[in-house]
Amino acid sequence: MKRKTYAYNELRPVSKVAVYLLLYGGVLLFSFPLLWMILTSLKSLGEIHKIPMTWIPAKIQWSNYKQIFIDAPMGNYLWNSTWYTCVTVFGTVLTSSLAAFAFARLRARGGTILFALVLSTMMIPSQVTLIPQYLIFNELNWTDSYLPLVVPAFTASAFTIFLLRQFYMGISRELDEAVKIDGGNRFVMYYRIMLPLSLPALATAAVLEMMSRWNDLFGPLIYLNNGSKYPLSLGLANFTAAYGATPWQLLMAASVVAVLPLLILFFMAQKYFIQGIVTSGSKG
Amino acid sequence: MKKSFIKKNTMVGLILILATSALLSACSDKPGSETSGNSNNNSVESNQKVEIVWAMAADPDKKAWQDAMVSTFEETHPNITVRLENIPYDQFDQKLTTMISSGKTPDVWNPNQADSGFATYMKMGALKDLTPYIEKGAQELDTMDPNLLDIYKIDGRNYGIPLVSNATYLYYNKDLFDQANLPYPTTDWDDTSWNYDKMLEVAGKLTHDVGNVRKQVFGFSSALSPNAMAWSFGGDFFKPEAYETALMGEPDLFNPNNIEALQFNVDLINKYKVAPDQQTVDASAQLGDPFLTGKVAMYITGGWGLGSYKSAEFNWGVAAVPYHEGRKVTLYVDPWSISESSKHPDEAWEFVRHLADPKEGGGAYRYMNEVGRTPADSSLFELWYEQMGKQIGMEPADFKQVHEGSIKYGREAENHLIVKFNTIFETMKQTMSTVWNGKKSIDNGLKELDQNLRSLKLD
C-alpha cells in the first residue's frame, strides 16, 4: 500500500504568504494562555498582583516549581493521572470502536433508536444525573475508589462512538463484501479491515479522550475522598483558595507541570496520529 | 468463539439483574432514614479503631496546621484515626451535596466554608444538635464568649462551635496616605467626627488620575454587599425576623437608610469619582482583590484581609469604619459542626473539642498562631492583638481598639443566618450592577430588586 497524502503542495507565492501570515498571526492568539501561564508561574505573588502587569518576571522564581512538590504530593498526583488516563483511554477507545462499527455497518431492528439513545446521553446536563449516579456507585460500595471512574470507561463513550462511526461510514464497503465472500464473519471484518484502516481515527479519538481524562475534575472530585488517590486535576484545584488568597504562582507552576507531558506527547506523536498510517480510501 | 459469546450473554444477563436491583435499592433507600440508631454499635466498637472524616475547603495556607491537628489528636486518642479530606473551595458545595444525598457525610466540617452557609445546611437537617455534648461540659468552651456560641443556637439548640470570628475593618494603604501627607484614619469607633462626610473629604484628597488606568488611585472602595452597605448606614434590606427564622420572607428595601446608603455609594463612584466603578472593581476582583492592587487607599472588608494582605507590596493598617447613626458591620463567625448522619458522633465531638481548644498546642491556639485568623475564644485575644499589631506595624492597643469596636458594632453575617443567602446575594449583585454604573436610578433598581427577590423560591 503506497500512501499518497492529499495536500496543496504547490501553492502560488501569494497564497503562500497569506497562509504564513494567517497561521503565524493566529498562533499568537492561541499560544497566549500557555505563554502567560508559564510567565506567571515564574513570578512572585507580589509581582502577579502588581499594576500595571509585567510581562517578564522581574526575578525568575524557579523556586515556585520546587515549592509545589513540597506543598503537594505532585509525584503521586502525576502517577494517579497517568495510570488512570492510560487505562480509561484504552477501555473507551476499544469499546467505542466496537459499538461504532456496529452503528456504521450492521443492520438491526431498533438500530437507529439505539443510536439516538447514544447521542441523547450527551444531551442531558450531567448535573442532574450526578446524584442518582453517585447513589448507584455508593450502593455498589465503589465510592472512594477509582472503580466508578474506570469501570464505566470500559462501556464506551457517546462522543467516541459518534466520532468513530463517522469515520467508519467513510470507509468503502467494497472491502466488506470481499470479506463476506471469503466467508469471514463480522468480527473478522472489524478486525481485519476496520481497525487497520481507521488507525488514524482511533489515534485521534485516543488523544481527545486522553486530554479530557487528564483534565477531568468533576469525576474524581465526586468519587474520590482520599488525598492520596487524587489525580492532578483535583490536586490542581486544591491550590486555589477563597478570598483572593490563591497562591497563583504555585497554581500556575503546577498547571505547567500538568500540561507539559501532554504537550510533548502531542508534539512527538502527531505525525503518527494525524498523518496516519494508511489512508482510508486507498486500495492496495 | 461461539461458546464464549454465550457465556458472555449469561454474564450480561447477570450484570443486568444486579444493576437493576442496585438501582432500585438506591432509589428506594431514601437517604437520611438510616441515620439514627447507631449509638448501640458505638459502644460495641469502642475497643476498635474508629475512623472519622474531617472535611475542609482546600487552602494551601492551612495545610501544616491541618496535618498537625490530625497527628496531635491521634496521639492523644489512639483508638481514633482522623482522615482529612481537602475539597477545592469552588466545588465544596457540590461535593457536600452529593455526600449528603447518600448519607455518607464527613463527620466534622465547617458549613460556612463555601457559599451555601450554615443556615442552609442546618435547615436541610444536615447538622447534628450539639447541645447534649455541650451540656455534658467541655472545658475547651469555658472561655468562649457566650454571645458567639449563641450565634449558632437555633431554637435553643446549638449546632456549631465557633472557630474564627472575623470582624469588618477599614483597611488603609499607609503609603498612599503618606504620599498625600494625610493622618491615618482613627481606630476609635466612637469618634463621631470620623463619619462619611469626613471619609469622603479624605478620599477626595487621596484620589488622583481617575480615568488613566495606569496611574489612577481611588480614595475608597468596599467589598460590602448592598445589604451590608445598608447596615453601615443603620438600614437593612430584610426584616429582623429573617435573621431569626432563617427565611428571607418579605424584603424591606425602601427604608430611607437603605436609600441613603446606596445613594452615597453611587455618588462616590459617579458624582465625586473617588471610588472605582463596578467594571474596575470586577476587573481587580478577577485578579484577587482591589485593595491588593495598591490603587485603593481605603477599603472596607472582612478580617480575612489580615491574612491575605500579607502578600501586599505596600504598608497598610486597619481603622474604624466611618460612623453613622445605627451603624452595623458584619461579623463572620465560622463554626465546626458535626453531621447529623455521622456514625461516630462521640469521637467527632472529641475532635471538635481538640480543634476548639484555646490552650497552648490546642487547635484554636495553633489556628490563630499558624494560620493567622481571628480567634473566637476570648482567652486568645490579648495574644492575638500582640501578634497582629507587630505584624502590620500597629500598636497592639490600637489594633485592639479597632477589633473591639468592630465586635461592639458587629452583627453576624446574613449568609450564615438566612437560608440560601448566596442566591439572594447574587440576585442583589446582578440587579444592582446597573445602579452602580448610573444606568438605573436607585428607586428603579430597588423596585426591580424587590421583584426579583420576591420571585425567588427559597424555602
Added chain:
Amino acid sequence: MVKLSKEVKREERSFWLFIAPWFIGFILFTGGPMLISLLLCFTEYNVISSPKFVGLDNFRVLFQDRLFYKSLFVTVYYSLLAVPFTIVTSLVIAVMLNQKVRGQALLRTLYYAPSIISGVAVSFLWSWLLNPQFGVVNSLLYDWFGIEGPGWFTSSATVVPSMVLMQLTASGGTMVIFLAALQSLPADLFEAASIDGASKLRMFAKITLPLLSPVILFNTIISIIGSLQVFTQSYVITKGGPDWNSYFYVYYLFDTAFKQFRMGYASAQAWILFAIIFALTLITLRGSKRHVHYEYEAKK
C-alpha cells in the same frame, strides 16, 4: 428466503454483541440516572429528604421564571455565535495546517495547546489576559494603537463575544478531528481533478467539503451540544454577570441544583434543555442528509 432471514438474524446478533459494552454501561450507569432525573422533574427533592410528587408544578413555575428565559436567551445567543464561528475557523486552520509549512509540527502543537490546559485554569488565564484595566491585551492595544480596549468579560455588551473568542482557542479538538479527516482523504481524486485543470478553490468546494461532510456534521452536532451546555467560563470568570448577561442555562441549573438544593426544579430545567438539544440535533441530522456523503465512491 429462510437463508436470508437467518443471515439477517446473524447480523442482528453481531450488532448486539458489538454494542454490548456500551449497552451494559447504559443500563448500569447512564440510563438509570437519566430515568431518575426524568422522574424527579415531577417532584420536589432537596437532596436530603424523600422526593415529594408535585405533578407539573416545576414546569408551571419554570415557564413563568424570568431567569429561565433570560438564561435561555443568553445561551442561544452564545451558541449562535460560537457554533458557526468555531466550526468555520477550526476548519480553516486545519486546512492551513495541512499545508506544507515551516514549523508545521510546532504550529499544530501550539494551536492545540489551549485545549490541553484544564477548563478552570484556562478560564483564569483569560480573565487576566482580557482584564479591561490591568490585562496585557488592553495594555497592548493602548500602547501600540492608542485604543482604549473593550471591557471584555466585565461589560454587558462584550461578555458573550469574549467567551466565544475564548472558546475558539479551546476548540483544538475540533481542529484535530478536521486534520485527521483531511489526512485520510484519498489523493487519487485530487490528482484526477488537477489533471482536468480544476482550480484549488473549486477542488475544495467540489471534493474536499463533500468528503469532509461526515466530520463536519459530527463537529457541528458536538458543538451544538457543547455550547448549549456551556458552563465553566461563567462559573469561573463572571459568575453569570454583569447583569445576568452571562447567566448561561446550565449555570442557572447548577445554581438551582447545588446552591438552592432544588433537584426537582433542576431536573425539569435539564429535560427542557434536553428537548431543545434533541430537536436541534434531529433538525441538523435531517437537514444534512442531502449534503452529507459517507462514501466518495458513491459520487464517482
